[in-house]
Amino acid sequence: MQVKLSFLGASQNVTGSRFLLEANNTRLLVDCGLFQERKLRYRNWEPLPFDPGSIDAVLLTHAHVDHCGLIPKLVREGFRGNIYCTAATAEITKIILLDSAHLQEEDAEFKKRRHEREKRKGPFPEMPLYTTQDAEASLPLFSPVNYREVVQVGEGIKATFHDAGHVLGSSMIRVTVTRQGETRNILFSGDVGREDKPILKDPSTFEDIDYAVIESTYGNRIHDEPPDISESLAEIINSTWRAGGNIIIPSFALQRAQEILYYMNELLMENRIPHLMVFLDSPMAIRVTEVFNQHRELFDKEMSQLMSDKNSPFDFSGLNMVRTAEESKALNHIKGTIMIIAGSGMCTGGRIKHHLVSNITRPESTILFIGYQAVGTLGRSIVDGVKKVRILGRRYPVRARVTRIGGFSAHADRDELLRWISGVTPRRVFVVHGETKSAKEFGRFLRQEKGWKVTVPEYGTEVALE
Numbered sequence: 001m002q003v004k005l006s007f008l009g010a011s012q013n014v015t016g017s018r019f020l021l022e023a024n025n026t027r028l029l030v031d032c033g034l035f036q037e038r039k040l041r042y043r044n045w046e047p048l049p050f051d052p053g054s055i056d057a058v059l060l061t062h063a064h065v066d067h068c069g070l071i072p073k074l075v076r077e078g079f080r081g082n083i084y085c086t087a088a089t090a091e092i093t094k095i096i097l098l099d100s101a102h103l104q105e106e107d108a109e110f111k112k113r114r115h116e117r118e119k120r121k122g123p124f125p126e127m128p129l130y131t132t133q134d135a136e137a138s139l140p141l142f143s144p145v146n147y148r149e150v151v152q153v154g155e156g157i158k159a160t161f162h163d164a165g166h167v168l169g170s171s172m173i174r175v176t177v178t179r180q181g182e183t184r185n186i187l188f189s190g191d192v193g194r195e196d197k198p199i200l201k202d203p204s205t206f207e208d209i210d211y212a213v214i215e216s217t218y219g220n221r222i223h224d225e226p227p228d229i230s231e232s233l234a235e236i237i238n239s240t241w242r243a244g245g246n247i248i249i250p251s252f253a254l255q256r257a258q259e260i261l262y263y264m265n266e267l268l269m270e271n272r273i274p275h276l277m278v279f280l281d282s283p284m285a286i287r288v289t290e291v292f293n294q295h296r297e298l299f300d301k302e303m304s305q306l307m308s309d310k311n312s313p314f315d316f317s318g319l320n321m322v323r324t325a326e327e328s329k330a331l332n333h334i335k336g337t338i339m340i341i342a343g344s345g346m347c348t349g350g351r352i353k354h355h356l357v358s359n360i361t362r363p364e365s366t367i368l369f370i371g372y373q374a375v376g377t378l379g380r381s382i383v384d385g386v387k388k389v390r391i392l393g394r395r396y397p398v399r400a401r402v403t404r405i406g407g408f409s410a411h412a413d414r415d416e417l418l419r420w421i422s423g424v425t426p427r428r429v430f431v432v433h434g435e436t437k438s439a440k441e442f443g444r445f446l447r448q449e450k451g452w453k454v455t456v457p458e459y460g461t462e463v464a465l466e
């Protein structure tokens with residue numbers, strides 16, 4: 001058996017997922033993500049580490065930008081094959097790539113102006129990494145597949161996609177290579193979700209796997225005992241209502257926004273909170289929510305029940321979808337308590353900034369964080385409890401209540417990962433998609449617990465699978 005696997009991203013770091021699998025004269029790329037860590041962003045600008053025209057197909061696990069965000073560059077530089085993924089992933093990825101292209105264009109323009117002003121040059125060209133046009137050119141290549149459907153992706157090579165329970169449409173991908181009567185199953189975990197999350201089904205499990213490429217975002221951590229999210233949310237809403245302020249929630253457009261709506265719907269149905277108005281103030285989150293609505297077959301039992309009882313979390317009384325900037329600005333004039341869910345999730349851009357300006361100095365309002373806030377972002381400074389913040393060029397004292405609810409993580413932790421992979425007896429395991437420390441500690445943990453042969457590959461490593 002001659003199979004070659006190259007680790008071209010998310011290797012001892014979290015972002016830029018990209019793995020090249022070569023077998024039977026076929027070259028497959030599993031994911032093609034954007035590098036997001038500040039110190040690794042230069043890799044987005046480097047020439048691709050393979051000839052894009054020589055790649056036969058892309059297998060895409062899910063729509064997060066660190067898994068799909070370099071596809072427009074791949075296509076611009078000559079890739080012409082199919083991009084296989086679930087229909088929901090294809091639809092959400094289109095939204096994400098167009099948004100990403102727009103951000104790249106804005107970023108290039110901003111840098112150009114700043115460098116002109118400061119009469120200097122930056123480390124990268126002052127042009128977008130890719131444009132809206134590049135993103136649009138990649139859309140016709142998407143080729144939707146169903147979960148468990150067997151897709152022939154090359155001679156003697158089949159791929160099947162299985163629900164990863166991470167975000168809507170997310171997949172774990174099993175690639176089966178057959179040559180001269182011998183067969184090898186290679187599993188790419190993508191991002192592994194968690195059991196009992198709202199809306200989504202639980203992650204799929206496997207038995208017959210020869211090689212596994214496993215993520216390790218939380219490979220050296222155990223999630224805290226899950227807080228009662230409904231209970232915490234109800235307390236925050238009720239006390240903010242009594243104080244007469246607003247509840248402002250910075251949120252990611254995919255999955256997190258829909259989960260908050262899910263909990264709000266539940267609390268309203270159970271009459272545990274007043275019937276306040278809820279505004280989803282993010283065109284991107286609204287479009288993603290439409291994709292959720294069109295893919296009800298992906299919902300778990302509880303969510304399907306809600307839909308068939310006409311109790312959709314995406315259509316409850318009091319929920320408003322805010323599309324235009326004018327409508328968004330008008331929210332500031334509403335009297336009484338409202339909830340505003342807006343992007344970006346870490347407050348680095350988007351409409352959330354305006355709502356922070358209107359609420360952060362009001363002691364009666366609450367800023368509620370439900371997602372991870374990276375170091376250096378506005379969201380992180382607010383969570384860390386700074387007394388004053390700079391928003392849109394002005395400084396504001398932080399007087400609002402600042403709080404967070406944990407337990408929303410979409411990644412399995414160390415023990416959940418172990419439980420998920422326990423059914424297999426692999427020849428070898430590769431640990432990826434985690435900081436070096438996390439990946440190595442998870443690798444050690446797997447060796448101890450299972451006695452498996454485990455490798456934590458570095459960026460650029462090539463391995464022959466036998």
Ligand SMILES: [Zn+2]
Nearest residue numbers: 062064166191
């Ligand atoms: Zn992800």
